[in-house]
Amino acid sequence: MAETRHINAEQKAQIARQFIEAIPFSKALNMQFEVIGDGVAQISMPYSEALVGDPRTGVIHGGAVSALMDTCGGAAVMSYPDAPAGTATIDLRIDYMRAAEPGQRITARAECYHVTRSVAFVRAKAWDLDEDQPLASASGAFTIAQGKAAEVKP
Amino acid sequence: MSTSRKPPEPVHLVKHRRDKALSALVDGVPYIRFMGIGFDRRGDELTAVMNYDDKLIGNPLIPALHGGATASFLEVAAIVELSFQMLWDDIETGRLDVETLTPDALPRLPKTIDFTVDYLRSGLPRDAYARARVNRSGRRYASVHVEAWQDNRDKLFAQATGHFLMPQREG
Numbered sequence: 330m331a332e333t334r335h336i337n338a339e340q341k342a343q344i345a346r347q348f349i350e351a352i353p354f355s356k357a358l359n360m361q362f363e364v365i366g367d368g369v370a371q372i373s374m375p376y377s378e379a380l381v382g383d384p385r386t387g388v389i390h391g392g393a394v395s396a397l398m399d400t401c402g403g404a405a406v407m408s409y410p411d412a413p414a415g416t417a418t419i420d421l422r423i424d425y426m427r428a429a430e431p432g433q434r435i436t437a438r439a440e441c442y443h444v445t446r447s448v449a450f451v452r453a454k455a456w457d458l459d460e461d462q463p464l465a466s467a468s469g470a471f472t473i474a475q476g477k478a479a480e481v482k483p
Numbered sequence: 484m485s486t487s488r489k490p491p492e493p494v495h496l497v498k499h500r501r502d503k504a505l506s507a508l509v510d511g512v513p514y515i516r517f518m519g520i521g522f523d524r525r526g527d528e529l530t531a532v533m534n535y536d537d538k539l540i541g542n543p544l545i546p547a548l549h550g551g552a553t554a555s556f557l558e559v560a561a562i563v564e565l566s567f568q569m570l571w572d573d574i575e576t577g578r579l580d581v582e583t584l585t586p587d588a589l590p591r592l593p594k595t596i597d598f599t600v601d602y603l604r605s606g607l608p609r610d611a612y613a614r615a616r617v618n619r620s621g622r623r624y625a626s627v628h629v630e631a632w633q634d635n636r637d638k639l640f641a642q643a644t645g646h647f648l649m650p651q652r653e654g
Contacts, residue, residue, distance in 0.1 A: 354549035357538040379517040383592060390514035391595045392558045396551025400541075403550070417542075418550040422599040 348404065355400045358393060362404075368412075368441035370404035372397060375434050387431035391465075395423050397437045398453050398467040405439035406449040406471045412441075413474045416449065421469035429464050433457040439467075447473055503581035504574045505529075507589055508566050512559075518552070520559050527571055531560035531613040540608065548606025553631065557613060557643040558598055561627040564615035565593050565647055591650035593625060598645040606640050607633050623649055 349355050349362055349372075358380070364371035374397045382390025399421055406416040429435055439453035453467040505524055509515055519534040533539070533556045541549025570590070573579035615629035625647045632639050 351543060352549065353538050353540040353543065354552050355541075358551075379513050381513040384511045384513065385587060385591075390512070390555070390559075391598065392518070392551070392555025393514060395554040395558065395598065395600075396549065399549070399551040399554060415542075415544075417547075417605065418600075418602050420599065420601050421550065421554065422597060423554075424597045425595050428594075 348407075352400065354396065358396060360397065360400060363436070364438075365404055365408045368405055368409040368444075369438065370401050370408055371436060371438040372401045372404060373434050373436040376432050381431075386428070388428040389431075389435065391423070391425055394425070394429065394435065394437075394455055394465050395421070395467075397435060398423060398439070398455060398465065399469075401437040401439040402441075402451040402453055402467065402469050402471060405441040405451055405453075406444075406473070409441045409444055409449065412444060412449065415474040417472045417474075419448070419470040419472055421467055423465055423467045425465050427464050430457045435464070436460075441471075444473060449473055500577070500581050501527075501574055503584060504570055504579060505563075505567060507581070507584040508563055508570070511585070511587075511589075514555070515559055515563075518555055518559065520556060522563060527568070529560075529564055529567060529614070531556065531563065531615075533611045533613075535609050535611075537608075542605075545605055546608050548608070548611070550600070550602060553602065553606050553611075553641045554598070554600045554643070556611060557600060557629045557631055557641060558595065558645065560613040560631070561598075561615045561629045561643065561645050562593060562595070562647070564629070565617055565620070565625055565627055568617055568620065569593070569649070590652055593647035593649050596624070596646040596648055598643060600641060600643040602641050604638070604640045609633055611640070612636075620649070625649055 360374050380389045380393040437455040441451050443450040449471040454463040455465045456463045521532050523530040539552040540546050613631040619626045629643050630639050631641045
């Protein structure tokens with residue numbers, strides 16, 4: 330039993346890596362998978378000068394944080410048990426609570442908390458230094474693709 | 484009542500001043516460059532243009548633009564529109580000296596409070612356009628709506644509404 334779980338974890342990690350590799354925009358932002366499974370995903374993104382939105386402060390542009398949250402939300406939906414491998418964002422709302430610390434890696438965690446036959450509901454948060462001091466939160470709805478044709482078989 | 488009217492300013496000077504102010508807003512922002520976003524200006528009307536690049540793809544199978552790329556595009560379009568409107572009077576009166584204008588000399592930019600993106604259809608692998616409308620701009624808060632399309636102006640592929648905290652201006 331334990332061994333099966335171990336294999337599954339490895340397979341999951343491999344799928345997660347392939348997932349990012351397969352998404353050019355996430356790759357361009359150097360996103361990195363940290364945790365994925367059972368409707369929860371955690372992805373981080375390193376600080377980069379190219380992502381700066383305010384040159385005077387060096388703070389990362391909100392759009393880059395949105396991209397991280399969106400990728401994380403989609404990954405959470407795809408990792409939901411029995412969910413198909415394809416999803417698209419229907420809507421996503423981001424609340425920016427504070428500016429990100431310049432120079433710091435940003436981590437996002439998304440949770441797919443309810444799924445119907447057609448829609449997945451997701452909430453997410455992002456932080457830099459301390460998970461308990463989030464810089465942004467998000468909530469959104471994602472599509473559940475009909476049919477299992479697109480399901481990933483490792 | 485004076486009958487002598489100030490002669491109209493030469494058109495090239497007017498355009499130069501407005502374009503300088505716009506490029507000070509846009510060119511200094513690394514993320515706008517990273518995303519390949521530019522702005523077309525007609526008078527005070529701005530159209531944001533996101534030039535297609537392979538790195539903007541989110542789903543290579545369809546292929547479709549990444550939702551995060553679309554969200555970034557809309558947010559950039561909203562902030563630049565709001566900032567340009569905020570500066571417009573100072574640009575027109577010449578209060579803003581565009582010749583010495585650098586991103587450092589600009590007033591601070593509005594800060595996003597929240598941003599909600601509505602994905603209407605998948606973004607195609609080609610250029611995208613967006614126009615933002617400031618629905619309300621008060622001393623402290625502003626509400627901006629932005630629409631994005633590709634080949635057909637009537638077929639939006641995404642729209643968004645955002646709220647922004649306006650920078651506190653001296654004077």
